[in-house]
Amino acid sequence: MRRSLAVVAVAVVLLTGCGTDENRDQEPSAKPPASSGDAVDPTASAPVLEGAPSSTARWPDGITARLLKVERVPNDWGVDVAKSWAIIRVRLEVANTGAAPVPVDGAGYIHLFYGVNRTPADGPTGYAYPDPEEEREKGLTSKNPTRIVAGSKVVFTQSFKVPVAELGSLTVSAEPPAEEGFRDPYVFVGVDKVLTGVK
Template identity: 40%
Template structure:
């Protein structure tokens, strides 16, 4: 009898203490929720940039980089039947392969697209003359391929040209579209290209 009274007293004492604290005698401890798992988490951080000012050049996560080394307004006579209302703009792009694999280049592929004006219209594709003198051919070429591949640590230059209305030379953009060893590479848009424009006589 005495033992059962002591047991009841112990239970009452426990309930009294719990009532004074306003909390149950024991409560489960909840851990804060962890980060989501699966596709919701990007393990590589923010996505790479796909546009930027021409002064910074273009870069890709695999180590490939490109920059415009010259933007020239060349004489219309270097092209075939280019009217005076249009300017002939020649772009020279240097690509550096900082990736771990040789980069294949398809001959006659287009690495750059020149856009102009507030509507970002695509420049026309002029035709150039063929010259017998190698130096003149190089100097006046409106298009030059950079070979069939860029080795690891190597570099190559590509030349593309376009016709732009003279009154829209103040707003030029270039979209750089380079190949990839595996899958497709996102194009990179270079803005403010008009800042590099120089006239060649």
């Protein structure tokens, strides 16, 4: 009788153990599978690519950018601008605090968006000023240099058309020139709060 009980006990232990191993094979692993690719340091700080209109954008190569002015200028400064639209002129100061000059290729470095879904504004706004003094005062775009040398600053000016109804929600994206390729843009949010008028 004792021998029979011992055999039954051993059989139960063996069956329980085998069942557990089978269940383990079917259960999903608690640990996620190892991913391939480059390792990421979770403690490293991500670059800051968005801020208030008063913030200064900074990139690792020493380029900085800040909004100087965001202005609504008279519609007659542009060409055929309807009353339901507004001309917004944005001035962005880009400084080179690095060691090497950065080439300027003449591309647009400022982008304006309106509305909560950030719809791109049309630009640049066309104009024609025969008088050089008038062009200087009413300039809707800037004449850009060919480079930004170390220790210098350049002011980029760009103008856009925005629906008057959307002037309460403006965002500016700045993407200054880079030595090679494209730079990660910096987004100035709440720009409508610093919008001023020019008469």
